[in-house]
Amino acid sequence: MEISETLDLLPWHRPYWEKLSVYIKAGRLPHGLMVTGVAGIGKMNLAYFLARSLVCEARKKNGEEPCGKCRSCHLMGVRNHPDFIFIEPNKPGNTILVDDIRELIGKLSITTHYGEYRVVILHQAHRLNTAAANSLLKTLEEPSKGTVIILVTEMPSMLPITVVSRCQKLNLPLPDSSLTLDWLREQGVSKNLETLYRMAGGAPFKALVLAKQESVETRNAFYKHLSQLMNNTSDPVSIAEKCVEIPEETIIEWLTLRLVDMIRISSAPDVKNLSNPDLRVTLQQYVQRLNLHHQFHYLDLLILAKQRLSAQANKKLLLEDLLVEYQLLMSNS
Numbered sequence: 001m002e003i004s005e006t007l008d009l010l011p012w013h014r015p016y017w018e019k020l021s022v023y024i025k026a027g028r029l030p031h032g033l034m035v036t037g038v039a040g041i042g043k044m045n046l047a048y049f050l051a052r053s054l055v056c057e058a059r060k061k062n063g064e065e066p067c068g069k070c071r072s073c074h075l076m077g078v079r080n081h082p083d084f085i086f087i088e089p090n091k092p093g094n095t096i097l098v099d100d101i102r103e104l105i106g107k108l109s110i111t112t113h114y115g116e117y118r119v120v121i122l123h124q125a126h127r128l129n130t131a132a133a134n135s136l137l138k139t140l141e142e143p144s145k146g147t148v149i150i151l152v153t154e155m156p157s158m159l160p161i162t163v164v165s166r167c168q169k170l171n172l173p174l175p176d177s178s179l180t181l182d183w184l185r186e187q188g189v190s191k192n193l194e195t196l197y198r199m200a201g202g203a204p205f206k207a208l209v210l211a212k213q214e215s216v217e218t219r220n221a222f223y224k225h226l227s228q229l230m231n232n233t234s235d236p237v238s239i240a241e242k243c244v245e246i247p248e249e250t251i252i253e254w255l256t257l258r259l260v261d262m263i264r265i266s267s268a269p270d271v272k273n274l275s276n277p278d279l280r281v282t283l284q285q286y287v288q289r290l291n292l293h294h295q296f297h298y299l300d301l302l303i304l305a306k307q308r309l310s311a312q313a314n315k316k317l318l319l320e321d322l323l324v325e326y327q328l329l330m331s332n333s
Helices: 011-026 043-055 071-077 098-108 130-141 177-186 193-199 204-212 215-230 236-242 248-267 277-287 292-309 315-332
Strands: 032-036 084-087 118-123 147-153 168-171
Touching (some): 011 043, 011 177, 043 071, 084 098, 098 130, 130 147, 177 193, 177 204, 204 215, 215 236, 215 248, 215 315, 248 277, 248 315, 292 315
Parallel strands (some): 032 147, 084 118, 118 147
C-alpha cells in the first residue's frame, strides 16, 4: 500500500481534503469515489486518510479529521478495523477476481460494527477483471446505507465506463516541485535530490523509493554498460547477464528516459527539466551523431516492449533485443 509511515495528510493533498471534508459535513460524500493520478503521488494516503476520518468516533469534534486517539483510529492504525475493507491484487500484475467482490458484497450486507460508515478501498482498481467489475457495478448503483467505496487507480481508462460513470472522480495532479523537494528532505533524502526528483517524474513516493534503492548509482552503472555497447567493448547478451538483478521494467524506463532526453535536446539544446539532468553534457555529445527518425523508431520499440512485459513475454530475450537495437541506433545514426 502506498501509505506513509505516519499516516498524516500529505501537504500537497490539503486542498483536496478540504473539499472532501465539506462533502462529509454536508452529508453529500459520494458512495463511489475514484481517486486517480500518476503512480507515486500518494493516492492511497489520501484514500486511507478519508477512510480513517469516516470511521473515527470523534471526527466531528476534530473538524472531520481523524482524532488518532479513539478505538477506531487505533484499529485503523493497525489495519484491523471491522468497518474497513481493503482489496487489491494478491500479487503485482494479477487481477482482482470476481470471488473477491462477491466476498465484499457479503460483508456489506452486514450492519456496521462501530459507527455510521463502512469504507471499502479498492487499490489498483484497474486490475478488476470483467466479471469482478460487473459484480461491483450493482453495489455502486445500490450501495448499502453508510457504505463508501473508494477506487484508487492510475489507469482509469482500463475500467469499464459503466463503473467509472458511477463514481465521482478526484484527479490528483503532481505536486509542485517545492513541496516535493521539501518533503523528500524531511524524509532524509539529500544526496542526488534533484536527479531523483527528475528520474521519478516529479512523483514524491517514487523518488523516495529510488533514493532508498540507490537508483542513481545503479542507473549510472547501467549507462556505463551502454557506453561499452556503443564502443563495441561489450555485447548485448553479456550486458543483459550483468543487469539480471535490475527489473526489466526499470531498464526499459531508463532507456526511455534517456532517449526522450536526447530527442528533447535534439529539438532544443537548452531544454530544461530533463529526466537525467546530471547527464546533460554526455547526452548532448550523443545527440550530434543521432538521426531523429531512428530515435523515434527506437522509442516505438520501447513502448511496445513495455506492453509485452505485461503479456508474460520472455523478459531476458526482450532485453537482449532492446540492447541489440540500441547498439544499432547508436552506430547507424
